[in-house]
Amino acid sequence: MGAIDVAAIAKSEGESMVKREEERMGEAEYMKGVRHLCDTGVTKVPNRYILPAPDRPHIVRCGDSTNSHNLKLPIIDLSLLHTPKRAMALEALSMACKEYGFFQVVNHGIPSEVIEDMIDVSKRFFGMPYDEREKYMSSDLRSPVRYGTSFNQIKDRVFCWRDFLKLSCQPLESVLPFWPSSPADMREKTSAYANGMKSLFKELMSAILESLGVSMNALSEFDDGSHLMVVNCFPPCPEPNLTLGMPPHSDYGFLTLLLQDQVAGLQVQYKDEWVTIDPVPGAFVVNIGDHLEIFSNGIYKSILHRVLVNSLQNRISIASLHSMPVEKVISPAAELVSESSPKRYMDTDFTTFLKYISSTEFKKKNFLESRKLTRTMDQTTEGQLF
Numbered sequence: 232m233g234a235i236d237v238a239a240i241a242k243s244e245g246e247s248m249v250k251r252e253e254e255r256m257g258e259a260e261y262m263k264g265v266r267h268l269c270d271t272g273v274t275k276v277p278n279r280y281i282l283p284a285p286d287r288p289h290i291v292r293c294g295d296s297t298n299s300h301n302l303k304l305p306i307i308d309l310s311l312l313h314t315p316k317r318a319m320a321l322e323a324l325s326m327a328c329k330e331y332g333f334f335q336v337v338n339h340g341i342p343s344e345v346i347e348d349m350i351d352v353s354k355r356f357f358g359m360p361y362d363e364r365e366k367y368m369s370s371d372l373r374s375p376v377r378y379g380t381s382f383n384q385i386k387d388r389v390f391c392w393r394d395f396l397k398l399s400c401q402p403l404e405s406v407l408p409f410w411p412s413s414p415a416d417m418r419e420k421t422s423a424y425a426n427g428m429k430s431l432f433k434e435l436m437s438a439i440l441e442s443l444g445v446s447m448n449a450l451s452e453f454d455d456g457s458h459l460m461v462v463n464c465f466p467p468c469p470e471p472n473l474t475l476g477m478p479p480h481s482d483y484g485f486l487t488l489l490l491q492d493q494v495a496g497l498q499v500q501y502k503d504e505w506v507t508i509d510p511v512p513g514a515f516v517v518n519i520g521d522h523l524e525i526f527s528n529g530i531y532k533s534i535l536h537r538v539l540v541n542s543l544q545n546r547i548s549i550a551s552l553h554s555m556p557v558e559k560v561i562s563p564a565a566e567l568v569s570e571s572s573p574k575r576y577m578d579t580d581f582t583t584f585l586k587y588i589s590s591t592e593f594k595k596k597n598f599l600e601s602r603k604l605t606r607t608m609d610q611t612t613e614g615q616l617f
């Protein structure tokens with residue numbers, strides 16, 4: 232063995248101190264979000280955002296919508312619900328909820344101006360300087376307005392390429408004064424959109440309850456139900472194969488109504504494959520959330536989905552998540568539980584969900600798995616909670 236090279240050790244220690252200092256400074260920068268990161272002119276994805284190889288997306292580049300990696304979701308024409316073709320439309324809805332857990336709705340009655348204004352004001356919000364957006368940053372999960380980055384920036388080991396603005400919408404009059412005051416028309420445009428989403432959600436739930444054959448009594452629970460709007464911004468990413476805009480997750484509520492601009496990115500799990508949902512102009516993507524899977528006792532499925540990023544275009548999506556009031560316990564509907572079809576999920580409340588998301592570095596971000604009851608020969612055991 233040669234003599235110990237003191238100079239080399241000192242040099243390497245010095246280098247690792249510099250590296251740690253860079254990481255520490257980087258960490259504070261990453262907390263400011265990916266929009267900010269992009270404004271600093273990054274040309275490579277920093278380590279903090281690089282997924283382990285098995286979790287990376289395998290992006291198949293295709294402008295061709297016949298490619299098997301692009302899926303055409305069932306399209307439900309809501310205007311048919313008000314015609315003699317209602318039964319046929321309900322059948323199509325039921326099939327979509329069982330087979331895909333996702334569908335698109337057209338002829339939904341939301342004016343195109345309300346939709347365009349919502350996308351436009353969202354773009355302008357994320358286009359404001361960081362100092363303006365920063366005012367709404369909060370780590371309090373119950374705050375009525377919360378600007379942030381990644382999926383769960385306190386917990387995520389690997390960050391995802393997303394910034395978001397979460398707005399509580401219930402009750403609208405009380406939360407509105409907390410919403411961003413700039414851009415100047417943000418509150419006006421966003422509240423018009425939120426009102427539209429609430430009525431569309433109730434119309435969809437009425438059709439869904441009918442398709443399940445359960446009592447309409449549950450409908451009134453949605454009048455004061457929870458309503459959260461998540462405005463997502465996915466800036467162009469220099470190396471989109473290394474990271475994700477959102478990791479695989481399911482949504483916690485009854486239904487999510489999703490508006491995406493014309494940039495593709497949403498992928499859903501279908502027959503063990505990730506398939507891309509091409510945007511349909513003027514349509515909403517609707518997906519079943521964990522609460523509806525529980526309420527339907529597993530008949531309708533809450534499906535894992537994720538978001539890809541791309542190197543060229545900024546992408547905006549607006550997700551409206553709806554459920555019953557937060558204090559309400561969600562359990563399978565009485566009509567759907569019988570001896571031949573036993574209860575498959577534990578009763579679930581919002582506090583349990585909040586505990587779950589704040590206590591787990593969730594691998595699959597799948598709350599639902601933790602609520603499933605597992606059946607042995609003749610007894611039911613509660614699945615492990617955390």
Ligand SMILES: O=C(O)CCC(=O)C(=O)O
Pocket residue numbers: 461463477482489491496497536537538547548549550
């Ligand atoms: O951006 C998308 O297409 C999906 C967003 C999403 O899944 C969510 O906000 O929960």
Ligand SMILES: [Fe+2]
Pocket residue numbers: 480481482487536550
């Ligand atoms: Fe989602």
